Amino acid sequence: MQAKTVSETRLVTAIQMQPHDANPSGNVQGGIIMLQVDTTASIVAIRHAGTNVVTASIDRLDFYYPVYIGDVLILSASVNMVGRTSMEVGVRVESENTRTGDKRHTASAYLTIVALDQSGKPTEVPKLILEADEEKRRNQEALLRRETRLAEKKREAAARK
Secondary structure, eight states, X not given: OOOEEHHHHOEEEEEEOOGGGBOTTSBBOHHHHHHHHHHHHHHHHHHHHSSOEEEEEEEEEEEOSOOBTTOEEEEEEEEEEEOSSEXXXXXXXXXXXXXXXXXXXXXXXXXXXXXXXXXXXXXXXXXXXXXXXXXXXXXXXXXXXHHXXXXXXXXXXXXXX
């Protein structure tokens, strides 16, 4: 299994928001944006793992500005960190008003995605080669988020006893 660089699997995609994506007041529904975030992150994870994947969790999905009918969503996603069978993929969402050219950082999310073998069981993923300082910083932040997630799961399990 050959290690991969962040740039080998990075993805930037754009989707124009349509009337069926919005609520009656013309704001694009958060669930539509969530779907696009999950889809984009999954493509990045498939590129890295070279196999089918499933989303295990979304740590955060913070919305900063509304998106309107006609706006173009620009989603930028990359692998931040890999474990044995899972990866953290970060997704940044911008919205662009195509008439004015104005762009706004609309949302950000961190997804944990697990690679699956042909029988649907978790399988090992290639190592991640970090080249740029920004990639190394994102990797360190992802490791901290992973520690926080694991500690939280431990606390929840203890509370159920």
